[in-house]
Amino acid sequence: MGDMKNDEASFVTTLNHAAADPFRLLVEAVKDYGIFMVDPAGNVSSWNTGAEKIKGYKAEEIIGQHISCFYTPEDVAAGKPQRGLQIALAKGSFEEEGLRLKKGGAPFWAIVTITHIHDSFGAHIGFANVTRDISERKQAEAMLRLRDQAIESFMQGVIITDPTLPDNPVVYVNDSFIRLTGYAREEVIGKNCRFLQGPETAPEAVDRVRSAIGAGQSCLLELLNYRKDGTSFWNTLSISPLYDTAGRLTHFVGVQTDTSPFKLLEQQLQQAQKMEAVGQLASGVAHDFNNLLTIISGYSELLLGMLPSHDPNRDVVKAISEAGERGAGLTRQLLSFGRKAVLEMKILDLNEVVREAEQLLRRMLGEDVLLTAVLDPNISQVKVDPSQLGQVLINLAVNARDAMPRGGILTIETANVELDEVYAAQHADCTPGRYVMLTVSDNGCGMSLKVQSHIFEPFFTTKEPGKGTGLGLATVYGIVKQSGGSINLYTEPDHGTTFKMYFPAVDEQSHPLPHHQRATQVAGGAETVLVVEDEDAVRAVAVRALQDQGYTVLDAESGKQALRRVEQHQSRIDLLVTDVVMPEMSGRELAETLCLQSPGLKVLYLSGYTDDAVIRHGILQAAVAFLQKPYTP
CATH class of the missing domain: 3.30.450.20 (PAS domain)
Structure with missing residues (x-):
């Protein structure tokens, strides 16, 4: 105590x-x-x-x-x-x-x-x-951690450099930068950002970045950078300077947004617009061109019918006729490219089209090229024009054959595929859904990036002059697009080429669609034919050909004149042959008027216009007889 x-x-x-x-x-x-x-x-x-x-x-x-x-x-x-x-x-x-x-x-x-x-x-x-x-310190630390987490969670690449050190080296990069470029942190810290530049990085863009850094200013631009593996990517780069409380420049912050998907869509859109413009041009001249070819081919055939078999002038006329046929083929290709050709759509199995084309393709490819077909037996139906799809296979096979001068393998495949929203977001001409894929692959010489960028353009060819029109792949593109499908190209130099086409799957069962009625030759010359055509020279060919067959022919340059001719004739008209698109009264309107006066009147429609005009006038129906210009007697 x-x-x-x-x-x-x-x-x-x-x-x-x-x-x-x-x-x-x-x-x-x-x-x-x-x-x-x-x-x-x-x-x-x-x-x-x-x-x-x-x-x-x-x-x-x-x-x-x-x-x-x-x-x-x-x-x-x-x-x-x-x-x-x-x-x-x-x-x-x-x-x-x-x-x-x-x-x-x-x-x-x-x-x-x-x-x-x-x-x-x-x-x-x-x-x-x-x-x-x-x-307060804890709050500041928490805020710093929050900022770090936010920067690390950015989808954009973030890079910080220190301009107070020699060569403005990198002092920080976030995870997205690493994912975007493929570099590890230790590979970039302490280095200048120029390691991201490559052979196709625009010098003007680099100069803008350097000028902004030199002036301590902000900068926003788009440029092409390169990953560690050498592949390129487009990105929007935003550069901002950082200053301390005394106003001294301490750092630069760069934010990279990968715009490659958007750039791809932009390029696809520009390509589509360019193709559409050329297609519009092609279809715009098709009517006049078809009328001219009708005149050339028609009179050539009439001349051949008039000349004796031994007449030396027959060879000259045949040459004119053959030139007309080549012109007609060129027009058809242009219209196919421009997606303006008149299609006979049919619900079918793509495998049937491939099988029907196989024999022709084997003969065309020759013995040096092995043709292999890998066909899915359970593919869905599609709605296409079988003859046009056959043309697609022929054109692609020709392209593959030329890419394999020493022989090789051509593979045609079919399969059901489901294209999701991710794929659709990367391809502007595609929507998510069920498709049937048709693939044509070769192991030939492949294509360079420059060739790829022009491959579907009309008249573009890598062949020697005189060995190709440059319309083969343009025609393929047009047919696929007009059929509601999409086409993509995968190729590398010396590693072959693959074309993948996607056609929307349909649930209907395949069944043949009725073909348009065709005019048949009527025996004798007692029948009366009314020819209505606003082009004088074209009308003259038709009139001459029918008269040579013994028919009684009335002709008119317009619908109203045709009605007057019928009224003056006061006899039965057996067949109306009329152009679809004419001033004042269309061929469809004329036919309806005359059919009311003469029930049972047969009608044959002619047109040099593209499918747009023909469809607008209600001509493309199963029970309607239609003949596309150019035609021959």
């Missing part, structure tokens, strides 16, 4: 000395740190202004209270207050960062240092506790 009294007396004496010490006055004046004494039992024995500011207690409220009131209930239950004192007693001091409680229970982050205090004789007399509120 006496020893305890002596200890208390010693502790009081020490505190009294401290109270008289000028150092105590300094401690009391400190406001940014909470400094207070704790007795050996853990009770608060002194309290400075800083402690009051940080924790909210006045001295008279807290002196005598145990320090556990500053801890969370969870920490108290875990014995943290007592353990801190024990460690300080054993080791001389204890420091901890953690949550503490203010008056009223509000938590705050603090760094707490507990120091063992002893008297001049070395006897333990208590602890000195120094508390610093670090809530």
Whole structure:
């Protein structure tokens, strides 16, 4: 008991000395740190202004209270207050960062240092506790972590450089930059960004970046960069300077947005617009061209019929006729490319078209090329024109044969495929859904990027002059597009070429569609034919050919004139041969009027226009007889 009294007396004496010490006055004046004494039992024995500011207690409220009131209930239950004192007693001091409680229970982050205090004789007399509120620092750290997480979660590549160092090296890249470029962090940190440039990076774009960096300014541009594996990608680059509080330039931040998918769509759109423009041009001249060819071919045939078999002029006329046929074929190709050809759509199995074309393709390819067909027996039906699809196979086979001058393998495949939204997003001419894929592949010489960019354009050819019209693949493109499908090319130099065509699958069962009625030769010459055509020369060919066959022919240059001729003739008209598109009254309107007057009147429609005009006039129907110009007698 006496020893305890002596200890208390010693502790009081020490505190009294401290109270008289000028150092105590300094401690009391400190406001940014909470400094207070704790007795050996853990009770608060002194309290400075800083402690009051940080924790909210006045001295008279807290002196005598145990320090556990500053801890969370969870920490108290875990014995943290007592353990801190024990460690300080054993080791001389204890420091901890953690949550503490203010008056009223509000938590705050603090760094707490507990120091063992002893008297001049070395006897333990208590602890000195120094508390610093670090809530703002913690909030700043949390905000920095949030920013780091946000930057790392960017889909865009982020790159930071330091212009205060020589060559403006990279000091930071995020994960998206690594995924986008294929480089590891250690491969780019400390290097200048020029490693992203390549042979096709525009010098003008590089100059803009350098000028902006040199002037410490922002910059936004699109440029072509290169990955570690050598492949290129388009990206929109935004560069922004960072300045410190003194206004000094410290860093540049670059944000890369991969625009390759959008660039691809943009290129596809530009290509489609270019193809559409040429297609419109082709279809625009088709009517006049077809009329001219009708005249050339028609009169050639008439002349051949008039000349004896031994006449030397027959060869000249035959040459004219053959030129007309070639012109007609060229027109058909142009219309196919421009998606304006008149198609006879039919629901069918693509495998049937391939099988029917196989024998012809084998003869055309020759013995040096092995033709292999890999056909899915369970493919869905499609709606296409079988003859036009056969033309697609022929044109692609010719292209493959020319790409394999020393022989090779041509493979034709069919399969059901499901194109998803991801694929559709990368191909502007495609929508998600069920398709039947037709693939034609060869192992020939392949194509360069430059050739690929022009491959479907009309009149583009890599063949020698006189060995190709440049319309083969353009025709393929047009037929596939007009059939509601899409076509994609996959090729590399020396690694062959693959064309993949996708046709929408249909649920209807395949069945043959009725063909258009064709005019048949009528025996004898007692029938009367009314020919209505607004082009005089074309009309003259038709009239002459029919008259040579013994028919009675009436002709008119317009629908209204035709009605007057019928009224004047006052006899039965057996057949109406009429152009579809004419001024004042269309061929369809004329036919309807005459059929009301003469039920059972047969009608044959003629047109040099494309399918748009023919469809608009309601001609492409199963029961309607239609003859496309150019034609021959």
